[in-house]
Amino acid sequence: MKSIKLAVVQFTPAFKRKEENLSRIQELISNLEADIIVLPELCTTGYFFLSRDETSELAEPISGPTCQFFQKISKQSNAVVVAGFIEKKGNKIFNSCLIAQPGKKTPRVYRKTHLFYKEPFCFDPGDTGFFVVQDTVRDVNIGPMICYDWRFPESARVLTLLGADLIVCPSNLITDAWRTVMPARAIENKVYVAVANRAGTEQIKDEELLFKGNSTIYDYDGIAVYTAGASGDEVMVTKIFPSLTRDKSFNEFNDVLKDRRPKHYKPLA
C-alpha cells in the first residue's frame, strides 16, 4: 500500500503585491519534501477586490509568469502544486486554481464554479466544471474545488464520481460553517479532503474581512488529522494512502457509491 506526502500551506498574501507573495511562497515551499503541495485561493494577489478593473490588472493567462513560477516549483520539488490565482482568458476573468504537475509544460486550471459574496463584481463564473487530475507517477487522483464550492454537496460528489481520491480546496474562508461540513464531505464520499485556507485580514473602505485560517487535512473518515492555527502561516505535512479511498465500501454490505440510486436523484442535475 503506497503512501504519498501531502503538504497543505496556510499563507497570508500581501494584498495586490504579487511579486512579494511569490517570493514568500518560494521560501515556504521550495525545500518542502512532499508529493503534493496545496496553497490557498488567490494566494498570489489577496482576495478582497470589488471591481473587474482591479482583478483585470492582476489577471494572467495560463502562459503567464504566475503559472510558469508554479510549474517551475513543481519541477524542482518533484511535486504536484495546487495554487489559486486570477486567470485571464480572452475577455473573461476567473477565480482559478492551477494544478502543476512535474514533467508537464503547462498546468491544468480549474475555474471556481460557485462564486461567493462580492466575487461576481470581479470574476466570471467558472466554465471548466469539475474534473480530476490523474497523477500516474504518484498514483493519486486529485479533484480540485475552490472555497465556497464546499457548501454544495454536488461539488465533492461529482469529483468523487469522477474518481478523486483527494479533494483539494484552496480557500479564503471567512465563516466557520465549513468546519462543520467538511468532515461530512470526507465521510459521504470516502475521500481525503485538504483545505488550504489563508489567514489575516483585508480592509476595503468600511469593510474588513477576517480570513479564519484553521487549514485542515481530513482523512476519509472525516477525522481532522492536522489543523493549522487561526492566524499565521503554517505548513502541514502528512502521509496519505490514496488507494485506500478507491474501495468505497465501509462494511461487508454497503458502499457509498454502489448504493447510490441515481434514478431517484433527477431533480439534482
Add this chain to the structure above:
Amino acid sequence: MKSIKLAVVQFTPAFKRKEENLSRIQELISNLEADIIVLPELCTTGYFFLSRDETSELAEPISGPTCQFFQKISKQSNAVVVAGFIEKKGNKIFNSCLIAQPGKKTPRVYRKTHLFYKEPFCFDPGDTGFFVVQDTVRDVNIGPMICYDWRFPESARVLTLLGADLIVCPSNLITDAWRTVMPARAIENKVYVAVANRAGTEQIKDEELLFKGNSTIYDYDGIAVYTAGASGDEVMVTKIFPSLTRDKSFNEFNDVLKDRRPKHYKPLA
C-alpha cells in the same frame, strides 16, 4: 412568523411484539401537545430481521391496523405523525415510514431508498423516491427519509429542492458517523432535520446490534438544539419556524439553492 411544535420520540421497540409496541407508543404520545410527532424506523416491530419470511409475517398494507392506529392518533392529537413500519404491497416488502395527517383517511408512505447492511435479505428497495408532504394547516413542508438515506447527500438535497422545510429521519442507527454528517445536511440545505433514533440492543444468533439513541433535532444552521440520551426512551419537543427555511440566502449575496449550477452536476443523476 409562525412557529409549530415538533416532537421527536426516541423509542425502544420490543422485537416482533407489535401490539405491545403500539400500546407503549400510545402511552408515550397520546397526551403530547405537538404539531408533528416523529417516531423511529420500524418502531412497531424492531429491526434485526434476517429473512423475508420474518418481515412478511409482520408486514401490513397501508390499509392495515398499524396505519389505522397512527391515523387515529394523528386525528386525536391533531398532529402529523411520522412512524416507521414494515409495509406489504403486493408481493413486495418495504422498510417504510408513514406520514399521517389529521383529516386524511390514509397516510402517505415513503419507502426507504437506500437499504443498509442485511436489509436486502428482508426488504425490497424503495420505489417511491423522495417527495414532500405539504401540510397547509400547519404551513410546513415535511420531507421524509429513513436512516441510511442520511449518508447520501442526494437524499436531503432532493427533498430540499422539492420544498422541504423539515427533513424527518426515522432511524435505527448503529454507527456514529451520522452525528458528524447531519449538521452538514441542515447547513448545506438550510432546513431543519429531525432524527428519531431508537435505542436498545437486538441479538440474532451471534450478532448483537446496539442502537445508539442520541436522537437529535437540528436547526437550519446545523445546531443540535435537542439531543436525547444514548439509551432509554425520550420525548423531545421544540418550537420550529418552518417559513424561515424558505429564504435560502445566508448573506446579502448568496443563496444555497440559487447559487447552484446544475449544468456542472451531470454525473449525479
